[in-house]
Amino acid sequence: MRKMRYILRKEFKQIFRDPAILRLIFIMPAIQLLILPFAADYEIQNVNIGIVDHDRSTYARELVRKIEFSNYFNLTGYSNSQKEAMQWIEDDVVDLFIEIPADFEATLIREDEATLLMAVNATNGTKGNLGAAYANNIIGEFNRHVRSEWVQWPAFNPEPQIEVVHSQWYNVHSNYQRFMVPGILAVLLTMVGGFLSALNIVKEKEIGTIEQLNVSPIRKHQFILGKLIPFWLLGFVVLTIGLAISYFVHGIVPEANIGVLYVFGGVYLFAILGFGLMISNFTDTQQQAMMVAFFFMLIFILMSGLYTPIESMPSWAQIVAWINPVTYIVDATRIVLLKGGTFTDIRFHFLVITLGGLVLNTLAVWSYRKQT
Amino acid sequence: MFSIEVESLTKKFGSFTAVNSITFTVKSGEIFGFLGANGAGKTTAMRMLCGLSRPTSGQASVAGFDVYRQAEEIKQRIGYMSQKFSLYADLTVLENIEFYGGIYGLTRGEIKDRGEELIERLDLRGEEEIMVAELPLGWKQKLAFSIAIMHRPSIVFLDEPTGGVDPLTRRQFWELIYEAAATGITIFVTTHYMDEAEYCDRVAIMVDGNIRALDAPEKLKRDMGLATMERVFYSLAREATRGD
Missing domain, CATH: 3.40.1710.10 (abc type-2 transporter like domain)
Structure with missing residues (x-):
């Protein structure tokens, strides 16, 4: 455990010295949550x-x-x-x-x-x-x-008409931001958790320091935990910044206990970090990792129900969507933030993401090799 | 007492045999040079001994431990410095010392004492807080070597440690190697600088994945009737059929 302390200290120092990572972590959520919800709007005008x-x-x-x-x-x-x-x-x-x-x-x-x-x-x-x-x-x-x-009232109306009066629950004013913000927040967590961690690991490969670690007595799990824990914590920072922006800028007052969202976020980050680790195991340069990450990010976002309802996708696409981890966090975030869902309401999401996280991380640890 | 024992060690990448059934031993405290042109297989051989690469066949033990079954035990007892720069450029001199000391399980006190000693010996006093990225290459290499032996390994593997370094710094670097060898550390070094080959107790010359000659530099020169190691190397390496 003493070794772990040295490893974590090193990782945190490097993260906080990397201006690119800091910018991503603090500015990306701000920009995305401040601008996107206003621009990416389904309500078509003009x-x-x-x-x-x-x-x-x-x-x-x-x-x-x-x-x-x-x-x-x-x-x-x-x-x-x-x-x-x-x-x-x-x-x-x-x-x-x-x-x-x-x-x-x-x-x-x-x-x-x-x-x-x-x-x-x-x-x-x-x-x-x-x-x-x-x-x-x-x-x-x-x-x-x-x-x-x-027609002169109350004259006989030959064609009775049914008029539908509808009221919108959970988003009374049909405010598009309320719908988008939780989704964007979910995507942000994915980017920080999955892709920053992948890039970070691959960077060690690229500059060659990973060799030095592989000949050292650091165990596989120590190296991996050293990489994942900092980004896991950073994920919570991003989540907090995101929730603050939703509250102050978009006026989204969480309808339920926000703790549920943090716990779910923690489990989700665990799963997506495993995914990032997988990417890093199969790529050798940051450029490759970026390309792979970008490929998955597009699929993840477009097939997550963030923009288009999953129910209206063709059945093969629905299968993809329900394998996609982003689907679960987008949905869970909306349930908790907008509907006031509690743990019981997202227990299925919890189950899937926990299992998925275990599978992804097991595969990732298994495929990480200290030896060629 | 042998530090390294290798028998019929082979590494194949598909149909390509990078290292072809090499056999040799390295005595404790020896400075053992591994020479060869680029692509001769010396780095691959070294990587197998360090546990970075799994041999295809053959036997090898390092510090008394088997490379197949006891790779983790070996790792605690060796130091390694590769041709690719192995320190963290975005950490300071002191932070690198602390990190590498820490992951080899040195206590806080040991890290402090040995770190001080190291900084003193390398004349880095006053530079502890600067980023390694800002050090000149020669200093980085000397620092990397000193850090690689900070946990007092019984063997240190150096993969072309002086590549791209000026002759004066190379000289200083070899003084560090001699100092380390004097404390009983076995030195296993690959190089293609022939003047460095002269500094070694014994050298093995690899050509196309095979060891073509293995002996003390003086003896090799005498046996082949050649004046310098450079000539010895050329006369053997000329036969090579594979290059970069």
Whole structure:
């Protein structure tokens, strides 16, 4: 155990002397948590819309006005030629356009229904689809408005309508930051735990000092613990900084005992450190380790339910997602921070990550060789 | 009493035989030189003796311990200094001394005493707190050597320790080696500087994974009728078929 003290002292000194690591640990969480949640936002605004108005009637103008004054659209084109509108889509000037036929108002009054054409540029699928959905909503509302003008209450309504009133639990105002912040926090822990530790170990290989340690009586587990413990502790520092930013900047008040999150974070870091150690065992230079880490990071993030719900992935991707450790911490963080989940609510996450951590670390220790 | 006993030691990497069934012994307290061109297999041989590389076949014991089964016992009793620089550049002189002393299980008192002595001998007084990165190469090498023998190993392995160092510093470095040998430490050193070969008690010359000659430098020169170790080495190494 005395040896362990010397090893840890050396590791901490080196970490605190490495400006790159310090910057990563303190600045990365700050930047990511301060900027990303505002930028990476699903709520699509500023959808560019074009109107092809062949009718130019009162109703048509009213519809255009409704669209224009909604929060979602920028009216970037108004024309009476469909050809011109197609060119807008072609040139990426608009994301979608609505074509109002020449006899729109007349048909609406005469036949009680009218047809509108909507063309969507699906290059950016999310934007196009959401834009179309918003437009549909607005048109639906316009429709009801028109009807209510005509129908004299309490006259008989031939088409009963069901209107859905929904309330959003756990994120009452549908605030996107509340959704993103816990996820980003989870990703940060992954980066600190998994990748900084991998880089640190590979650095010893690269400069050759690992040889010197391998001929010394340091045991495998002592070397590995010496590398993992500092990053395990740094993980908690990052978690604390992250929670502070969520609280002070994003106003996320943890709904439950935050201790649960720390305990889970500790188990998670243990697992992801094992993963970092694996990477370092199979790479020889920091550059290689970076590339491998980057490869996994992309998969981890995209397939973790951070941005897109796992339930809507194809079944093979769902399997990948449930193997992905990031999935569990993203989910657990959201449960604890937003839903006020307790230990019982994330016991499955605990179980999986603990087992996964044991497997990863066993493999990592087993594949670490003092000998070639 | 032998420090190192090697019999038919072989290392293959796939179909390539880096070290081909070498046999030799090194006496306690001897300065044993291992010569060879780049790629002759001397580093591989040394790595097997240090427990860094597992032999493909053959027998070897270091300080009385078997390289296959007792690698960890060997590690406590040897020092090692490689051609790749082995100290931590981002730690100070003193911190390197403390770290390496600590991992070899020296007590705090031993680290302090031997550290003081080491700093005194290397004339590093006043430089204890500077980063090793800032030391000139020659000093780094001398420091690395002194740290490698700080735990009083019975054998120290030096892999081309003076590579890239100026002649004067090399001279000083060899004085340190002699001092260490005088205390009874066996020195196993690889080199391709032939003047250094002259400093050794005995040398083995490796060519293409085989030991082609093994004896005291004086005897080798006499037997082959050549004036210098350089000539001896050239006449043997010329036959080499593999290079870098």
